[in-house]
Amino acid sequence: MKASLKRLQQRYRYSFIVFKELVKTDFQLRYQGSFLGVLWSVLKPLMLFCVMYVVFVRFLHFTDGTPTFPIVLLCGTCLWSFFSEATSMGLQSIVNRGDLLRKVHFPTYIIVASVTMGSMISLAINLGVVIVFGLFTTAHFTWRILLVPLNVFQLYILALGIAMILSTMFVYYRDIAHIWEVVLQAMFYAVPIIYPLSMVQKNYPLIAKFMLLDPAAQVIMDVRHNLISPENVPTVWTLYGNKLFAFIPLLLTVLIFMFGLYVFRSHSRKFAEVL
Template identity: 70%
Template structure:
């Protein structure tokens, strides 16, 4: 057993070292030259939350009436910022590191993984802020908090899978950046972040089926699961409370694994030619 472990460690030692250095470098360069530095990883989602809270909650009355909706909005904003950042930056990571690929030999996927891990570090910082704010914003912390790491892992798997696919396409087609920007914008408004998902059926009962359809989207399901388990299990619905069919409830989880598998498969198939194309 020890011999197998030593062989595994020796085999991937170099890759782990490169991965750590890339994560460290990317995170440091992200805020290089700015006065507040790493504090922007907290201030950006807080500022975005403030704008959305004033516009959509105070003026447009997008709320489910529960006291925890404000902190749920903040949590959703942080989670979406992670998905947005990890996929967008992961998409261009290979092209941005083209000079490194031509000089040093190491697994190309490390570049994409390091970029998404940098976004994960920012998310971890933001979630600490969410938890602290939750004590003053009527959050109800229960044992469900123990499930949050699994929900975060699922969201990371989705983001990594998408980032690998986009990174591969971006090497050959730069237009992918503009297309993905539009898709992200559409996904943001389709995901119940600035509005409660129950608002759909309340304002248009004939569209109650849309709630179930949205919950089938893996990103929506993962974000709602995090908010449910972290903020308030009583106030935040999940796919298990909106959809009665257990098999349908499992679809987003299966889709998450499939997205990651497709991302890895597509990336591995084309990564050998990246240095030549770049």
């Protein structure tokens, strides 16, 4: 057993070192030259939250009527910012690191994983801000907060799987970047972030159930439910009478990740030649 662990450690030691250095470099370069630096990882979602809160909550009255909705909106904004950033930056990661691929031999998937992990660091900082805000507002922290790391891990796996698919396609077809921008915009309004799911559930209960079969929507609602307000935030687990339906978005997450890994590994050997 010890010999097997030692072989695994030796086999992946170089990959881990490359991964760690790429994560550090990508995160530092992201804010290079900016006056506020890493603070932008907190300020960007906060500024976006302020705009959404004023426009959609104050003026358009997109709210479920509960005092926790503002912090729920902030949490959803942070989670969506991670998903959008991880997939968009992951999409361009292989092309942006083409020079490195031609010079150094290492597992190519590390490039995509390092970029998405950089976005994960920003998400961790943002969720810390959400928790701090929750301490001074009406957030209801329960034992379910222990489930949040599992929810976030699922979101990361989903984003990584999509990023591997997109990065592979972007090597051959640069139009993918523009198409993904449109898809992200459509997904943003299809996921209950700026509006509560109860608004849809009230008039279109079947559509509300269908929306939560989207893995991105399911994860965001689960994090809100487990972290902030178990009483006021519905999830796929509470909306469906048959609990088997609740496993559909989890299954889709695994399938997307496995398909992304398969597509990426099938084409990764040709990346250096194409680039």
